[in-house]
Amino acid sequence: DSGVTQTPKHLITATGQRVTLRCSPRSGDLSVYWYQQSLDQGLQFLIQYYNGEERAKGNILERFSAQQFPDLHSELNLSSLELGDSALYFCASSVDGRPFTGELFFGEGSRLTVL
């Protein structure tokens, strides 16, 4: 158990809808990262937050947004969903905002299926 909690574990929805994925980082970790993993794209970095502030942005679509709240949990909002958004969405956390000095702890992911 990594200590990172993601909900929901599975989500099935229709095209055009909006969903929210939630992540609770490990106790004491200030940084949260979101990744998308699909079969044909591998693990894509979406966005990173550190102590409530956006720290880095990767290949995140404009239809997607995220935030980190004062209690350090984070939410990833996906809107106007398309079939291609079907994927595993992972949240990871680290103690500080610099993964290159330490490891990331991953949650078990939220599997999104868009029909």
Place this chain on the structure above:
Amino acid sequence: SQQGEEDPQALSIQEGENATMNCSYKTSINNLQWYRQNSGRGLVHLILIRSNEREKHSGRLRVTLDTSKKSSSLLITASRAADTASYFCATGDNYGQNFVFGPGTRLSVLP
């Protein structure tokens, strides 16, 4: 584009054999990390090697880093069926931005 690229994409070996996976990257790095992912599960950190290190060991894992060739290798010795998983290398640039993973190597260890 991905910073790290693993090679091979897939590897199938018999239990007891050694498995070697390679990772190449493009820009200067602070360190390189290897992660493991069992099918459909979250990634688990295996080992981190800093840019000033050449080799590191952890149990049955041996990682090497060649910064002149911008490459790293992960060796799993005496493999077990439980080692069946995907293995990813990950790097971040010296500015701490864009911590990215390669596409991974799928390792199958046959009993």
